[in-house]
Amino acid sequence: MSSYVVYVVGAGLLLVVGVHGALTARHLVRLILALNVMSGGVFLALIAISARGAGSAAGPDPVPQALVLTGIVVAVSITAFVLALARRIHALSGRTSLSEEDLE
Amino acid sequence: MIVTMVLLPFLGGCLAFLLRRTAPFVAVLGAASVAATAAMLAVGVWRSGPRIYAIGGWGAPIGIELVADGLSAIMLLTSAVVVLAVSVYSIGYHEHDDSDAWHPGEGFWPLALILWGALNVLFLSADVFNLYVALELMTLAAVGLVVLSGGEAALMAAMRYALAAFAASMMYLLGVAILYGAYGRLDLDGLATVVSPEPAAFVAAALIGGALLLKTALFPLHFWLPRAHAAAPAPVSALLSSLVVTGSFYLFLRLWTGVFSTIAVPAAGQFVGALGAGAILWGSLQALRQQHLKVMIAYSTVAQVGYLFLPIPLLTSAATTPDGALLWGIDAWNGGIYHAISHALAKAAMFLAAGTIVHALGSDRIVGISGIARQLPITTYAFGIAGMTLIGLPPSGGFVAKWLLLSAAFASGQWWWAVVILAGGVLTAGYIFLVLGQELSLAGTDQPVELSKVPRSMEYAAFSLAVASLLLGLRVIEPIALLQAGLPFVEGG
Amino acid sequence: MTAGLLFDIALVVGLTIIAFRAIHAPDLFVGAVLYIVFGLLLALVWVRLNAPDLALAEAAIGAGITGAMLLDAVRQVGSPARRAPVLTRIGRVAPWAGAVGLGAVAAGALVTLEDRGGTLGEMVRGRVAESGVDHPVTAVLLVFRGYDTWLEVGVLLVAAIAVLGVRRTRVLVPSEPSSEAPPIATAAAGVLLPAGVLIGGFLLWTGSHAPGGAFQAAAVLAAMGILVSLLGRPPLASLSALRLRLLLVCGFTTFLAAGVVGLLVEDAFLRYPAAAAGWIITVIELAVTVSIAASLVLLFAGGRDRAADEAAG
Numbered sequence: 001m002s003s004y005v006v007y008v009v010g011a012g013l014l015l016v017v018g019v020h021g022a023l024t025a026r027h028l029v030r031l032i033l034a035l036n037v038m039s040g041g042v043f044l045a046l047i048a049i050s051a052r053g054a055g056s057a058a059g060p061d062p063v064p065q066a067l068v069l070t071g072i073v074v075a076v077s078i079t080a081f082v083l084a085l086a087r088r089i090h091a092l093s094g095r096t097s098l099s100e101e102d103l104e
Numbered sequence: 105m106i107v108t109m110v111l112l113p114f115l116g117g118c119l120a121f122l123l124r125r126t127a128p129f130v131a132v133l134g135a136a137s138v139a140a141t142a143a144m145l146a147v148g149v150w151r152s153g154p155r156i157y158a159i160g161g162w163g164a165p166i167g168i169e170l171v172a173d174g175l176s177a178i179m180l181l182t183s184a185v186v187v188l189a190v191s192v193y194s195i196g197y198h199e200h201d202d203s204d205a206w207h208p209g210e211g212f213w214p215l216a217l218i219l220w221g222a223l224n225v226l227f228l229s230a231d232v233f234n235l236y237v238a239l240e241l242m243t244l245a246a247v248g249l250v251v252l253s254g255g256e257a258a259l260m261a262a263m264r265y266a267l268a269a270f271a272a273s274m275m276y277l278l279g280v281a282i283l284y285g286a287y288g289r290l291d292l293d294g295l296a297t298v299v300s301p302e303p304a305a306f307v308a309a310a311l312i313g314g315a316l317l318l319k320t321a322l323f324p325l326h327f328w329l330p331r332a333h334a335a336a337p338a339p340v341s342a343l344l345s346s347l348v349v350t351g352s353f354y355l356f357l358r359l360w361t362g363v364f365s366t367i368a369v370p371a372a373g374q375f376v377g378a379l380g381a382g383a384i385l386w387g388s389l390q391a392l393r394q395q396h397l398k399v400m401i402a403y404s405t406v407a408q409v410g411y412l413f414l415p416i417p418l419l420t421s422a423a424t425t426p427d428g429a430l431l432w433g434i435d436a437w438n439g440g441i442y443h444a445i446s447h448a449l450a451k452a453a454m455f456l457a458a459g460t461i462v463h464a465l466g467s468d469r470i471v472g473i474s475g476i477a478r479q480l481p482i483t484t485y486a487f488g489i490a491g492m493t494l495i496g497l498p499p500s501g502g503f504v505a506k507w508l509l510l511s512a513a514f515a516s517g518q519w520w521w522a523v524v525i526l527a528g529g530v531l532t533a534g535y536i537f538l539v540l541g542q543e544l545s546l547a548g549t550d551q552p553v554e555l556s557k558v559p560r561s562m563e564y565a566a567f568s569l570a571v572a573s574l575l576l577g578l579r580v581i582e583p584i585a586l587l588q589a590g591l592p593f594v595e596g597g
Numbered sequence: 598m599t600a601g602l603l604f605d606i607a608l609v610v611g612l613t614i615i616a617f618r619a620i621h622a623p624d625l626f627v628g629a630v631l632y633i634v635f636g637l638l639l640a641l642v643w644v645r646l647n648a649p650d651l652a653l654a655e656a657a658i659g660a661g662i663t664g665a666m667l668l669d670a671v672r673q674v675g676s677p678a679r680r681a682p683v684l685t686r687i688g689r690v691a692p693w694a695g696a697v698g699l700g701a702v703a704a705g706a707l708v709t710l711e712d713r714g715g716t717l718g719e720m721v722r723g724r725v726a727e728s729g730v731d732h733p734v735t736a737v738l739l740v741f742r743g744y745d746t747w748l749e750v751g752v753l754l755v756a757a758i759a760v761l762g763v764r765r766t767r768v769l770v771p772s773e774p775s776s777e778a779p780p781i782a783t784a785a786a787g788v789l790l791p792a793g794v795l796i797g798g799f800l801l802w803t804g805s806h807a808p809g810g811a812f813q814a815a816a817v818l819a820a821m822g823i824l825v826s827l828l829g830r831p832p833l834a835s836l837s838a839l840r841l842r843l844l845l846v847c848g849f850t851t852f853l854a855a856g857v858v859g860l861l862v863e864d865a866f867l868r869y870p871a872a873a874a875g876w877i878i879t880v881i882e883l884a885v886t887v888s889i890a891a892s893l894v895l896l897f898a899g900g901r902d903r904a905a906d907e908a909a910g
Contacts, residue, residue, distance in 0.1 A: 001602065002602075002711065003601065003602055003605045003645075004711050005708055005711065006602065006605045006606055006609055007605065007609065007642070007646065008704055008707040008708055008711075009609065009704050009708070010608075010609030010612060010613065010642075011703070011704060011707065012700040012701060012703055012704025012705075012707070013609065013612075013613040013700060013704075014612065014613060014616055014700075015278070015696070015699060015700040015703055015704075016696045016697050016699070016700035016701075017613060017616045017617045017620065017696070018616070018620075018696075019692075019695065019696035019699055019700065020692050020693055020695075020696035020697075021617075021620035021621070022267075022271060023691075023692035023695060023696065024692045025620060027625065028263065028674070029625050029628070029629070029667065029670055029671055029674060030620055030621075030625070030628065031267055032267075032667070033619055033620050033628060033629075033632055033667070034620050035267065035270050035271060035274065036632070036663065037616045037619070037620060037635070038271070038274045039274050039277075040612075040616070040635070040639055040659075041278075041700075042274050042277050042278045042281060043639075043651075044639070044642065045278060045281045045282075045285075045703070045707055046281045046284070047642075047643060047646045047648050047651065048646065048707070049281060049284060049285040049707075049710070049716075050646065050647075050648065050718075051646040051647050051648070052285075052710075052711065052713075053712075053714065058718065058719065058722060059647060060646065060647040060648060060718070061716045061717065061718030061721075062718060062721055062722075062733035062734045062736070062737050063284075063290075063716065063717045063718060063721060063737055063742075064281070064284065065648050065650055065651055065734050065737075066734050066737035066738045066742060066745075067233055067280075067284075067745075068648075068651055069650060069651060069654055069734070069738060069812055070233075070237065070738075070745055070746060070749045071277060072651070072654050072655065072658055072659055072812075073658070073749050073752070073753060073812060073889070074237070074240050074273075074749060074752050075659075075663075076658050076659070076662060076663055076893070076896075077244065077752050077753050077755075077756035077892075077896070078240070078244060078266065078270050078756070079663055079666065080666055080756055080760065080893075080896035080897065081244065081247070081248070081266065081756045081759050081760055081763070081896070082263065082266050082267065082270070083666050083667070083670045084760045084763045084764070084896070084899060085251065085259060085262060085263050085266065085763055086263065086670060086674060087670055087673055087674060088259055088763050088764070089256065089259050089260065089263065090673065090674045090675075091673075092256055092259065093256050095256075095260075096674055096675070098260065098263060098264055098267075107860065107866045111853065111856075111857070111866070114751065114849075114853060115850075115853065118846050118849065118850050118853075121758060121842055121845075121846060122839070122842050122843065122846060157866075158865065159743070159744045159865070159866055159867050160740065160741070160743060160744070160859065160865055160866070160867040160868045160869075161863065161864075161865035161868045162740075162741055165717055165720070166717060166720050166721060166724065166741050167741050167742070168742060168744045168745065206765045206766050206767055208762075210761075210762075210767065211758060211759070211761065211762035214758055215755065215758055215759065215762070218751065218754075218755055218758075221751075222748075222751075225748065233742075233745065234742075234744060234745055234748070237745050237748045237749055237752070238748065240752055241748055241751055241752050241755060244752060244755045244756060244759060245755050245759070247759065248755060248756075248758060248759025248762055248763075251759065251762050251763050252762055254765065259763075278703055281707075282703070282706050282707060282710070284716070285707060285710040285713060286710050286713055287713075288713065288714070288715045288716035288717060289716075289717060290717075302709075303705070303706055303709055304706040304707070304709055304710055306706075307702055307703060307705075307706035308706070310702075311703070
């Protein structure tokens, strides 16, 4: 087993946790957390690929690293927007979830 | 020349954001000049084939390339025309926004122009990761536009839309990661030559395909669309239902017939087609049940998205059958894209017409629009002509699209798609005539309704889009010839 | 099994557990704190995987700024009074089945790719000299794939415009005038602010040849801005609407202008003339840093602007 396999499996585990959270969470902040965990899993997959066969003198592949940097900025933009939206919804209606009956 | 179609909308968006009073002028001028450029590009591509533009001069695979073929050119042209009409319409729509307090127009103009820029990036890009960034830019601008109507319903709809789109983006990016891990490149043309049937490629295709189906709102992944499109301000609904949906469909079609063409199996094609059939039937039935005009039109979009995906099984079987491409593949390709552009024009016209009615009446309850044809005849014409295209009545663009799809379905022996196309047409006629019947009704004429004044430009903007969707059915040769430039599945196409 | 591999396994297990507990913590405040821990662990993973640029960005943006936004949102939106209702068996099993299926399929596909080679990495290293910068990640970000980065700055700009739209405002309003900022925090800010500006400047300067660059620098600057926001005075609140918009838009438009220079001089959008590549990139980075920092502060402070809520509510 190599550290590539460990981290790729880790990416899979983060996806499991994130997707499960996104499917079950009701509170908007929890949903946003779950989606960010999902994106962490995707980024981990890309960086594991970047470092694949590490130990080679050349070092890691810079392309996936640049892609993940872009991805991190995109993720924080969306997170910020969605949080602002969640706060606005809460301020207007007191609701904290998407469901009709609003249990949380 | 190609890159100016990306630069102008973004430049316009920044200007409209900085100096808000110039926004309407910037938008109309930008849309007109991009429409002219797109028309020139279309002629160029038609005469001398697809063009490639290397950003920064680096070239693929190290850099990012733009590729303009017939499909790109026609999409660019369609979106410029829609943006032009929507801009003209929005000048009237945002007329009273001149006060010193914040008003929705301030968000509308920059976001709409950037949304359009992102679409143009999407239509030209030949790089899977660059397409991811374009999708994100497009989605975030779209959600930001939905919010502008304020109100709890719009905010909740925007939230649902944003979360669904964010999840879809992650799936797409995961697919990109797997593709890069497997083949070490991101350019579409390069990937198309190296992708081979193996587990990683199938998983990447499923992730990317699924993500795009969610973003296109194909049944049963349409749950976020009706509320978002109905709750948005009318010019935004027009942009979303006509262009944003088409943008993610475009990408699906591009990747299915490009990068993933060697691994697209007929069963997967039939599955996507079945979802499309489900969308047509479910969306149309839901549209028939709606009491509110804008919700009805939004469900009509759910249904019409289904038609977009009917060519997929036909194209897939054409690629695996000897002579299939010539016998029905080209018809399916042309029919699908013809439907996309006819629907884009007609649906934008319809949402703009609905917006005019809401503007005049203050409500969009379908029972309330009784007899409105007397006061808003041009808007009623716009709705009716756009409806003809959606139903597929001759001589509209929708008729040509359905004709091509029907002949492709019969030529391939997959007659079941023809049944769906015809049934969908009948159901569409049902909900369109329900509304038209109300508009033309004489029942409510005893006590004429008090209407707010509507700027003429709003009425004519919707009308001209509707007429454009009709003209597509009268001038068929040129668009079809253009679509043959860069045809993905015919040797030397 | 080597010690390094054991460490990797421990890190992955820890990451997964923290992520799960962050999402499902009964108290959302705890969840947000755990998410920050998650981000820091992820930064540690990036260090392990030879990605120091990302470690910096993750710690500053992923853990720091996202974490601060989450904490602040939780403070307003509050924790749920009760837990989600007890689900049926299918309601419990189906999400797990979907999630495990997706994760397993993705991980399985990725595992088969362990021995693939021939990525763009070698090509980038071979041509980094042509780019005008020495650090390969910066070369990819600003030169070879500068188009992506330009659009990404656009994403941040759109987010800022959209947040202003959610708030229905053009300027940042100080959220809680003369709020209960303890003197120690004000004093700490007095020390941290200049330090933050220095660190940000250093990261920006170093990015051309070593890990760091515009994003990391902007994140550090934004973190300082957020700190000041938390004291009740968002640093952008004193700006007029036009100046705020100029700050937000300057990164995207400077990048665009640089691209157009390439179009005019070298006949290719985003091609920097060889003689001037170095300083054009510096100008882009500077403008992008300012815009990203301003956008991040706006995204944070704009989201928490309660005065607008009360006006609307």
